[in-house]
Amino acid sequence: MYKLSKSRIFIIIAICLLGIFFTIPNFLPNKDNLPKWWQPVNLGLDLQGGSNLLLQVQVDDVIKERMGTIEDSVRQVLRENKIRYQNLRAGENDVTVKIENLNSRNKAIAAFRKIEDGLNVEELADGTVRIAYTDVALNQLKLKIVDQSIEIVRRRIDELGTKEPVIQRQGVDRIVVQLPGLQNPEYVKTLLGKTAKLSFHMVDSNTTSADARRGKLSNASRIVPGSDGGSYVISRKPVVSGENLIDAQPAFQEGEAVVSFKFDSIGGKKFGEATKNNVGERLAIVLDNEVISAPTIQGAILGGSGVITGSFTVKSANDLALLLRSGALPAPLEVLEERTVGAGLGADSIQAGTIACVIGLVAVIVFMIAAYGLFGLFTTVAVFMNLFLMLGVLSLMGATLTLPGIAGVILTVGMAVDANVLIFERMREEVKLGRSTRDAAEAGFREAWGTILDSNLTTLVAAFVLFYFGTGPVRGFAVTLTIGILTSMFTSVTVTRVIIATWIERYKPTRLPI
C-alpha cells in the first residue's frame, strides 16, 4: 500500500512543526530576553556590522628568546664544570657550542640534558653540540604560548566591555577576534599590539650610559632606552616582574596621572626588600623593554603596593592599568588581516539578500507550477517547509548566517526542487509504462530515492571541503549549503510524499497530473 503509516506521518509533521517553532525568534520584534535554546540565527559580522581581526602570535620570537636563556644556562654549566668551549651561539631555534675534548664533551652533553625537559641534545660531526627542543616539546610550547595569548587577549577585550566578542584559535598560531558592532578597531589594535611586559630593575649607578655604549658594561647590566628619549643602564636581573602583579588602577598623585599597583605576597616581599636595601638608589620601571620612569627610592615600600609615575595622560594611565591588570602577552601579536563592516552596509546586504531570496523563491515556484501544475503546487509547500527547517536548524545550532550564507539559502531554494523533479519525472515514466496511479506514484518515490541520495551526497562532499578550508563568511556558506542539502532531502521526499499520498487517498484520481 502506498499509504504511509499514521506514526510516520505524525513524526514528519512533528519535525516540520519543530522547524517552524525554532524559526519564530527570527521574526519576533523584541529578540532580547529569549531563552538560550530559543534564539534567532546569529548574524555574521558582514551582516550586522563589526570588526574582524586575524592576529598572528609570533611564537618564533618567544622561542628565540628561550634559546637566549638556554644559551645562558649552557654557559653557566660549562663554567661550573670548567669545560673549554668555542663558538657558543644561540640561533632561531637551537643553541650550538663546539667542545673539542671528547671527555668534556660527553660530560657537557649529560649536563645539558638536565637544563630543561624536552630538550634534544645531539652531537654534530665536528665536535659541535646542538641543543634544541624536540618536535613534541616545541609543539607543546607553541600551543601553550598561543593558549596563553588567547587568554590575555580575552581579558583585555573583556575590559573594554565589547558585547559578545568571539576569540578563537585559527590554525596553529593564529587568533581570530570578532567584535560585533565595533566600527573602529584602531584602539583595540593598539591595546593588542602591546605585550605589556613589566619589570622593576635597579639602575646601575656605577656605569653611565655613555660608558656602557663604549663597551664598559658589566655582565650583570644592560642598557635600555627610556621613553623620555634617553637611555638607562640597569641590572639584567629584575627586582620583581609583572607576573607578581595582582591589580593595577589609574590614579592621581599630586595632580598627575599615575598607575597604582599591588603585588601578591611574593612580589610584595621582594619589592619590600629591594626598596629597603637600596634607599637613595634609582629603581627603573621597564615596560616592553623601555624605561617608563626611574624614580629614586625614598624609603622602604613594605605594603606590596606602589605607584608608577611617568609622563602619563589620563588616557595612557588608564590604558597601562588595563594592560597590567590583564597580564602580559607571552609573545607579540601581529595583525595580519582586518575586516570592518559598517552597520549600514550590513543592513543593506540583509535587504538585498532578502529581496533576492524572495524573488528567487517566487520565480522557482511559478516555474514549478507552470511545469507541473498541481504537483508543482505541492512542491511549493515542500520548498517553504525547507526554508523553515533550514532557518530552524541554523537557529537551533547557533550557526552564523553570513552574506554568502544567504546566497547558499537562495541556491538551495533552486536546487531543492531537484529531488521533486526527479520523483515527478520518474512517476511520468511509470505512468507511460502503464502503471496505475497509485503504483506509479509509489514507484516514483522508490526509484528516484537512490538517485536523490547519490546526487546529494556528492554535493555534500564539496560542501564539506568548503567547510574545512573556508573561514568566516565562506564557512557560513558551507554550513547553510550543508544544512540546506539535508533539509531539502527531507522535505522534498517526505513532505511531498505525505501530501501526494493524502491527495491520492482523498480524491482517488484516475491519472497523475504530471
Added chain:
Amino acid sequence: MKLFSWITKDTNIDFLGTRKLTYFISGLSIVLAIFFMATKSFNYGIDFSGGILMEIKDEQVINLDKLRKELDNLDIGEVSLQTIGETGTEVMIRAQAQMLDEKEQMKAVNEIKKILGNDVEIRRVELVGPQVGDELKKDGVLASVIAVLGISLYIWFRFEWQFALGAMLGLVHDILVTVGLLSLFQIDFSLTTVAAILTLAGYSVNDTVVTYDRIRENLRKYKTMPQIQLLNKSVNDIFSRTLLTGLTTLLASIALLIWGGDALLSFSFTLVWGILIGTYSSIYVSTVVLNWFDLRKTIENKEKDVNPFGNVG
C-alpha cells in the same frame, strides 16, 4: 496551467553523434582557459593580493577625479576608485599596496580617512597583509583539488572507476574553463569566488551522478542495446529533469545576480555560469567519455564477482 509542458516532452536527441565537435569545443576551451590564465593571470581581490579596500558613502555624488587626485598625493602606490551602484554616492577605494606591511597599511587608511573627512560614511574597511594572500591562494587550489578527488572517490565507491574518471574529467573541465573565463574578463577573484567554484563543482557532479545513475540502470535493463545508443537513451530519459532542475537553479542564481547586491556579484556570476557549464559537461564530457570503455563488460564482471554461483533461473 502547464505552460512548460514542452520541457517535459520526451526527447530523442543524438547527443553522442556530435561528440567529435564537442570534444573539440571542450578541448579548445581548456586550452584557451590555460592560455588566458598564463597570459592575463587574475584580477585578484585583496583577499589574495593583500592591500586595502574601503567602501564609502556620501550624501551627494562623490567627485571621483578630485578624490583620485587627493589620494594620489599619498605615497601608497596605485589606488583605484570604482563607483558602486548607480547613484554615484558610493565608492570603493582599493589600494594594492603590496609593499606595505600591516602598520603602514593602517597608517594609509588613517590618511585616507583624513582626506575623506568626517561627513562621509565609511561602510567597509579591509586590510589584508601580504603573507595571508599567498596562503589563501594555496588553500584555494588545495581545496579544489581535494574536492575533485573526494567527489571522484565517492563515485568510484558508488559506481565504477570509469565513472569516477568521467566525473573527474567533467569537474576539471568545468573548473578550468570557469577560472579561464574569470581571467579573460578579469572578474574580481576573491575567497567567495573559490566558494562559488566549489559549489559549481557540487552542482555539476550532482547533474553527472543523476545521468550515471540512469546509465547504470539502463545497462542492467537493456542487455543487448549497443552502448552508444544506450548512453544516448540514458541522457534523453532524464533530459527533461536536466532542463527543469537547471532552469530552477538558474532562476535562483539569476535573482541573486540581479538583486543580491554588489558584494555577491562575482559569486553569483560564477554560479550562473557554473550551472550552464555543469549541465553541458555532465552530458558532453562526463557521459561522452564513458564511451571509451566497455561498460557492460565491467558491470557484468562485477556482478559475477558478487555472486560466484551465477544467477540460477
